[in-house]
Amino acid sequence: xxxxxxxLVLLTTSVSTSFAxxxxxxxxxxGLAFTSFPQPLTDYYGxxxxxxAHGDLNIIPELALRLNVDYNTFTSxxxxxKARFNLVDAVQLTGANVTIFGLTANVHxxxxxxxxxxxxxxxxxxxxxxxxxxxxxxxxxxDAGTLQGAPTTTNFGVNFGSGLxxxxxxxxxxFIEAKYALxxxxxxxxxxxxxxxxxxx
Numbered sequence: 001x002x003x004x005x006x007x008l009v010l011l012t013t014s015v016s017t018s019f020a021x022x023x024x025x026x027x028x029x030x031g032l033a034f035t036s037f038p039q040p041l042t043d044y045y046g047x048x049x050x051x052x053a054h055g056d057l058n059i060i061p062e063l064a065l066r067l068n069v070d071y072n073t074f075t076s077x078x079x080x081x082k083a084r085f086n087l088v089d090a091v092q093l094t095g096a097n098v099t100i101f102g103l104t105a106n107v108h109x110x111x112x113x114x115x116x117x118x119x120x121x122x123x124x125x126x127x128x129x130x131x132x133x134x135x136x137x138x139x140x141x142x143d144a145g146t147l148q149g150a151p152t153t154t155n156f157g158v159n160f161g162s163g164l165x166x167x168x169x170x171x172x173x174x175f176i177e178a179k180y181a182l183x184x185x186x187x188x189x190x191x192x193x194x195x196x197x198x199x200x201x
Contacts, residue, residue: 025056025064025171029198033072035098036191044081045098048074050194052102062110068124070102072194081135091144096135100192102181103127104159116167120175121160128157128183130190157183165200173200 030051037045050072057065076096087093106124113119132149161179168174175198182191 023058027200028053029196031196033194045074064108066106066108068104072100074098095133101129118165123160155183155185
């Protein structure tokens with residue numbers, strides 16, 4: 001009986017200690033993103049801008065589950081579009097910009113070091129929602145036509161990357177991260193590489 005009681009107390013203590021280590025955190029980030037769309041889209045899109053936020057479930061100091069919400073936008077190259085449609089210089093183009101909204105669940109693992117700088121890796125999966133705005137043309141200030149953008153699609157995707165985390169305080173960290181995001185759509189696969197700087201707390 002004493003032996004059973006001892007193991008019950010030990011188990012209860014272990015479970016309580018494990019839950020005591022679990023903490024919650026979050027943060028925000030922004031930066032640049034580089035596209036790798038399939039042909040011929042890749043000819044008209046290059047560097048974009050993005051921002052986002054994340055929430056963390058810190059299991060142990062070196063391991064967390066991270067929910068990421070990201071928004072990236074890529075402006076089309078209007079000069080290349082003019083050349084593609086053989087338009088004169090007097091024609092002004094707007095739109096045909098691509099946005100990607102991502103919602104992903106990730107595993108975030110740090111390398112334990114005694115330094116304030118900690119390398120980490122990130123691996124996850126989720127949804128990538130791709131949309132494109134209409135391409136509008138004007139000539140001498142007058143509407144010259146509209147080409148409807150591609151319909152919005154919701155695609156399954158995976159992502160992986162790495163970064164460096166810099167300790168600023170007991171729970172506040174600055175981080176720099178590069179990630180490769182790949183998603184699958186009806187035309188095959190598309191990808192982009194966000195490079196961001198952010199803060200976690």
